Amino acid sequence: MGMETMQRPGSATQKPANKVRWGELEEDDAEDLDFLLPPPVVTGPDENGIKKITEFKFNDDGNKVKITTTIQVRKLAKARLTKAAIERRSWPKFGDAVHEDVGARLTMVSTEEIRLERPRPPGSKEDTKILGDPMSTLGKPGAVLMVCRTCGKKGDHWTSKCPYKDLAAPPESFSDKPPTPDTATVGTSKSGTYIHPGQRDGAKQLGSEMRPRRNEENSVRVTNLSEDTREPDLLELFRTFGAVSRVYVAVDQKTGMSRGFGFVNFVNKEDAERAINKLNGYGYDNLILRVEWATPRAN
DNA sequence: CATGAGCGC
Incomplete structure (x- = not known):
């Protein structure tokens, strides 16, 4: 660590920020003389944390005096780093x-996907609020219950993989008339709507x-649900x-x-019927659930 | 205890 010249705030032609209150001095032109001061x-600070300041001022008699100040400054943070931390800096x-760029950022945000594994008690499949296991008496052990909520098909695909989920307005899309063949644009209808490959020209019609x-x-x-039971819970x-x-x-809108x-x-x-x-x-x-046939909705 | 929302042509 060599000699350093401290850069003062402001330009060199400016008056140094002096602690002396010149206004209290008798000499009117004391301020001007300040320009002459180096x-x-x-x-420093050197390896022992010693910092020396040499500055010049005018004393009360108008004489230039040299003032040296020696300060013990706090040791640098680096000195408190562990060996391992210092070592890592050279990596x-x-x-x-x-x-x-070097030193541009100290930390990086990782976009890597990290899958979390949540441990479950052995044998349990997933979270459930069921007290006891209604399925144990059902005689369908380990039954695969893959039900698509979009098209209602069982055992074929999950809702998220439903071939029809990309189609807007399902009721219209599933009308009995076949989709309009479009030879000009692959995969789209005349209106620009996406058509699933299975529904395009030549594809066999839906059974x-x-x-x-x-x-x-x-x-x-279903009545007597606890107030924190939501639709996903009911579905499960x-x-x-x-x-x-x-x-x-049913949820209170307010x-x-x-x-x-x-x-x-x-x-x-x-x-x-079996569910009931x-x-x-x-x-x-x-709570004790009440499950029974619903009377048709009034419309 | 208790019977759903929206949809506008």
């Missing part, structure tokens, strides 16, 4: 930081089994009985609180 010189940059149904039938009313609870076409939990009841619609009446038989009177979230 700038202060600062050395070459890696990852995204390779392209960074009735494939077609999603607007099913307001087989509606089951009821989907094991069969294809669920809709779940609904408070967002559950009103404690909801509806579950099944694609198949038999599944709804199994889940009515069932303990769920410390």
Whole structure:
């Protein structure tokens, strides 16, 4: 660490910021003489933390005097770093930081995806609020219950993978007339709407089994739900009985609180029946569920 | 205890 000349704030022609209150001095032109003073010189801090300041001032008699100040400054932070930390500073940059200027950024934000694994008790499949296991008496151990909520098809694909989920306005898209063939643009209709490959020209038409149904039938009313039971919870609870076409939990529009009841619609009446038989009177979230046929909605 | 939302042509 060599000699350093401290840069004063402002230009060299400016009056140094003196602590002396010149206005209290008798000499009127004391301020002007200040220009003649050499700038202060600062050395260090050296390895022992010693900093020396040499500056010049006029004393009360108008004589130029040299003032030297010696200060013990705090040791540099570097001295407190561990050996390992100092060692790391010499490491070459890696990852995204390779392209960074030296010292441009101290930290980098990683965009790497990290999957978290949440441990579960052995044998359990996923979170559930069910007290006990209604499925243990169901005689369907390990049944694969893959039900698409978009088209209602069972065991074929999940909702997120539904071939029809990209289609806007499903009820219209699934009308019985075949889609308009379009030879000009691949994959789009005349209106520019995307058409799934299976629906394009030449693709075979949907069988009735494939077609999603607007099913307001087989509606089951569920009451005595705890107030923090939401639709995903209901779905998890009821989907094991069969294809669920809709779940609904009545919510107070103002408070967002559950009103404690909801509806579950099944694609198949038999599944709804079994759900009623199994889940009515069932303990769920410390409450006893009431599950029964819903009376059709007034419209 | 309790029977859903929206949709506007």
